[in-house]
Amino acid sequence: MPDATGHFDQFGGRFVPEALQAALDQLEQTFRTAMTDPAFDAELDDLRRNYAGRPSPLTEAHRFAEYCHGARVFLKREDLNHTGSHKINNVLGQALLARRMGKHRLIAETGAGQHGVATATVAAMLGMACRVYMGKVDTDRQALNVARMQLLGAEVVAVEAGSKTLKDAMNEAMRDWVTNVADTHYLIGTASGPHPFPMMVKQFQSVISAESKRQIVADTGALPDAICACVGGGSNAIGSFAEYIDEPEVRLFGFEAGGEGIATGRHAASINGGSVGVLHGTRTFILQDEDGQTIESHSISAGLDYPGVGPEHSWLAATGRASYLPINDDEAMEALRILTRTEGIMPAIESAHAVAGAMKISEKLTGRNGEPPVIIITISGRGDKDVDTALKWFGLDGSVDATTGGMK
Amino acid sequence: MSSSGEAYRAARAENRPALVGYLPVGHPSVDDSLEAMKALTDGTQGVGVDLVEIGLPYSDPMMDGTVIQHATTTALSRGVHTRDALRAAEAVASTGTHCVVMTYWNLIEHYGVDAFARDFAAAGGSGLITPDLTPDEAEQWFEASDAHGLDRIFLVAPSSTPQRLAKTVHACRGWVYATSVMGVTGARNQTSTAAPELVARVKQVDPDLPVGVGLGVSNGDQAAEIGAFADGVIVGSALVRTLVEADESGEGAAAGIARMRTIVDDLAAGVRRARTPQGAR
Structure with missing residues (x-):
C-alpha cells in the first residue's frame, strides 16, 4: 500500500485540478528515483545526524510509568530534534527533492507554526525562497512563531478567507x-493531501520507527507491545507506526484530539467523529456537515486542529490494524x-494526547511471557511553544511563590 | 438528450463562439441568485449567455480567486445547500437556456453521485464541470453520467502532458474546459498567450470537441480576442463582482443584477464580433 495510483483501498487518491497533475507526477517520479539513489540517501542521512541531531533518544520513563498500570514506558524523543519537533524529518526530505527538481521556492501551510518554522x-539552509501561509486566526495567536519564520528569512502570509485557520491556509x-x-x-507538512504526499511523508517520517525498533530491541531484547502517537493529519503517527505495521504482535494506537468531547461537536477527531469524504486532494475521514461542507475543528492543540486525517490512517482504522481513540483537552493537559x-x-x-492515551490503554494491555507490557510513546514535539496555553489552562500568572533576600 | 454541447453547436452555426456565464447559487440569496441567472440569459436586450454555469458554493474552493471565494463564503453563511443547485437548474431551464453545474467533488459524493446525476438531469441540467475531479478518479461519475445522459466537462491546463491531455479530451462529453492560464479564477488585465496553444493541442486530439476557455476574461474585447480561436468564452468573476459590490454597499440585489446585465451585453457583443473583419480590438 498504497497502490500505483495512491489508493489505500477506498482511501487516498488524487483529487486536484488538472493543472497540478503534471507536477505531482514529476514529484512522484523524483521521489521514486531518489529512493533508489545512494547519494540521496547519504545526503539525507548526513543532514539527519549532523543538522537535525538524529538519532533521537529513546528514554525510559521510570517515574511516569507509575501512571501506566505497571507497564514499562519508553519515550521516543522527537522533541529533541532541531526546531523542536518531528516536522524536520519531512522537510529535510522534501526540500532535497525540490532541489533535485530544480525548484528554488518552497511554500507551506502551517497551523501553530511548527511546520512553517521547519x-x-x-x-534558509538550502538558500531557497520561502513563503508560509497561515490562517489569520493563527497568526494572531502565534505571533512568536510568525517572528521566528521571519527571522529565518521566510515571508508569512495571513489568510483571511473562509474560517481563517489551517485548512484555509492549505487552500491558499x-x-x-x-x-x-x-x-x-x-x-x-502532514501525511495527507494528494498522492504522492501521504506515501512520501510516511517514508520521510518512518525514520522514527526505524530508530525506535533498533533502540527498543537493544534495550529490552524484544519488540514493544504497543506504540502510542497523536494524530492530527497524522505524520508523526504514521512515521511511528511504519516499521511495525507488518509486526502483528505490536499494537498500534493513534490518539485524536477529542477537544471538548466528541458529543459536543467541538473536536478534531476525524476518524472517531467524522465520515468519509474528499478534502485537500484525498479521500479520507473528514469532519463535514450534511451537504459535505467542511466543519471547523476544535482542539486546545493547534497542531491537531485539522478537520481531516491522512488516508493511510483511515485505512488502518478501517482494516482494524490500528486503533484510534479520542483524548479530550482536559485529559491531554493533565497528562502534560x-x-x-x-x-x-x-x-x-499535541504529544500530550499520546501520553494521556498511553495512560488509558495501559490498563488493559498485557505483556508477553509474563513480562510487563512495553509501550513506546512518541513525544512528537516539545512544549515550549505551549507555555502560554498552559499558563491559562492551569491558572498560573507568572508570579513567584515567594520572595527572599530583600531588606525591609 | 439534453446537452450543453448544443449551446456550442448553435453558436457555431452563427459563426461565433458561445458565451458561458458563471454565477454561484445562493449569493446574495438563493432567490436573488436565480433571478441573476435568468438575467444572464437575456442581458438588457434579450441577448445573453448561451450556457449558464451554476456554481455550487464549497467551504474549500482551491481553484477560486478572491471574488468568487467571497461570494461563495457569503452564500454558505446564508445557508445555501446542494439541493439549491437543482432549483437553479430548473430556473435556468425555464428560460430555454442550457446549464451545467461547476462543483468540487465532495459535495457530489456526499449527495450520492448517481442520486445527484438523476436529480440534476430531472431538473433540466446538462452536465457537470469538475475542477478537482479528473478522469483518473471518475469511475462513478462515468457510470452516473452515462446512466442519466449528462455531459462530463473535465479541465485541461497549459501544464497538461500530451498523454493526460489526450486522455482527458477523450473522457469529456459535450465540451472541454481549457484553463487559459496557470492560476485560479479572477479577472485579469491581459488574456493569456498560453490559451491559443492549448486550444490547438485539444483540436489535434479531437477536432470536433468544442473547447471553452476560461480564467481571466472580464470584458467584450477580451471575449472577442479569446473567441477568435476558442469555441466558447467562459466568464465568471467579472459578473460575480457586480453582485458582491451591490450586496456589500447595501444597494440590494436588483441594482447588482442591473449592472450585471450591461456587462452581459458587452460580452455578448464581444463574442459576436470575434470572427468578423474588425475582430477584437
Whole structure:
C-alpha cells in the first residue's frame, strides 16, 4: 500500500485540478528515483545526524510509568530534534527533492507554526525562497512563531478567507502552487493531501520507527507491545507506526484530539467523529456537515486542529490494524502536567494526547511471557511553544511563590 | 438528450463562439441568485449567455480567486445547500437556456453521485464541470453520467502532458474546459498567450470537441480576442463582482443584477464580433 495510483483501498487518491497533475507526477517520479539513489540517501542521512541531531533518544520513563498500570514506558524523543519537533524529518526530505527538481521556492501551510518554522529553516539552509501561509486566526495567536519564520528569512502570509485557520491556509497554498508550479514546491507538512504526499511523508517520517525498533530491541531484547502517537493529519503517527505495521504482535494506537468531547461537536477527531469524504486532494475521514461542507475543528492543540486525517490512517482504522481513540483537552493537559512533573520532560500539547492515551490503554494491555507490557510513546514535539496555553489552562500568572533576600 | 454541447453547436452555426456565464447559487440569496441567472440569459436586450454555469458554493474552493471565494463564503453563511443547485437548474431551464453545474467533488459524493446525476438531469441540467475531479478518479461519475445522459466537462491546463491531455479530451462529453492560464479564477488585465496553444493541442486530439476557455476574461474585447480561436468564452468573476459590490454597499440585489446585465451585453457583443473583419480590438 498504497497502490500505483495512491489508493489505500477506498482511501487516498488524487483529487486536484488538472493543472497540478503534471507536477505531482514529476514529484512522484523524483521521489521514486531518489529512493533508489545512494547519494540521496547519504545526503539525507548526513543532514539527519549532523543538522537535525538524529538519532533521537529513546528514554525510559521510570517515574511516569507509575501512571501506566505497571507497564514499562519508553519515550521516543522527537522533541529533541532541531526546531523542536518531528516536522524536520519531512522537510529535510522534501526540500532535497525540490532541489533535485530544480525548484528554488518552497511554500507551506502551517497551523501553530511548527511546520512553517521547519520549512523556513531548511529554506534558509538550502538558500531557497520561502513563503508560509497561515490562517489569520493563527497568526494572531502565534505571533512568536510568525517572528521566528521571519527571522529565518521566510515571508508569512495571513489568510483571511473562509474560517481563517489551517485548512484555509492549505487552500491558499494550493492556489499559489497552481499559479507558480513551474518554480515552486508545495511542501505539505502532514501525511495527507494528494498522492504522492501521504506515501512520501510516511517514508520521510518512518525514520522514527526505524530508530525506535533498533533502540527498543537493544534495550529490552524484544519488540514493544504497543506504540502510542497523536494524530492530527497524522505524520508523526504514521512515521511511528511504519516499521511495525507488518509486526502483528505490536499494537498500534493513534490518539485524536477529542477537544471538548466528541458529543459536543467541538473536536478534531476525524476518524472517531467524522465520515468519509474528499478534502485537500484525498479521500479520507473528514469532519463535514450534511451537504459535505467542511466543519471547523476544535482542539486546545493547534497542531491537531485539522478537520481531516491522512488516508493511510483511515485505512488502518478501517482494516482494524490500528486503533484510534479520542483524548479530550482536559485529559491531554493533565497528562502534560504529569509527564512534566515526573520526568522533567514537557511535551507539546499535541504529544500530550499520546501520553494521556498511553495512560488509558495501559490498563488493559498485557505483556508477553509474563513480562510487563512495553509501550513506546512518541513525544512528537516539545512544549515550549505551549507555555502560554498552559499558563491559562492551569491558572498560573507568572508570579513567584515567594520572595527572599530583600531588606525591609 | 439534453446537452450543453448544443449551446456550442448553435453558436457555431452563427459563426461565433458561445458565451458561458458563471454565477454561484445562493449569493446574495438563493432567490436573488436565480433571478441573476435568468438575467444572464437575456442581458438588457434579450441577448445573453448561451450556457449558464451554476456554481455550487464549497467551504474549500482551491481553484477560486478572491471574488468568487467571497461570494461563495457569503452564500454558505446564508445557508445555501446542494439541493439549491437543482432549483437553479430548473430556473435556468425555464428560460430555454442550457446549464451545467461547476462543483468540487465532495459535495457530489456526499449527495450520492448517481442520486445527484438523476436529480440534476430531472431538473433540466446538462452536465457537470469538475475542477478537482479528473478522469483518473471518475469511475462513478462515468457510470452516473452515462446512466442519466449528462455531459462530463473535465479541465485541461497549459501544464497538461500530451498523454493526460489526450486522455482527458477523450473522457469529456459535450465540451472541454481549457484553463487559459496557470492560476485560479479572477479577472485579469491581459488574456493569456498560453490559451491559443492549448486550444490547438485539444483540436489535434479531437477536432470536433468544442473547447471553452476560461480564467481571466472580464470584458467584450477580451471575449472577442479569446473567441477568435476558442469555441466558447467562459466568464465568471467579472459578473460575480457586480453582485458582491451591490450586496456589500447595501444597494440590494436588483441594482447588482442591473449592472450585471450591461456587462452581459458587452460580452455578448464581444463574442459576436470575434470572427468578423474588425475582430477584437
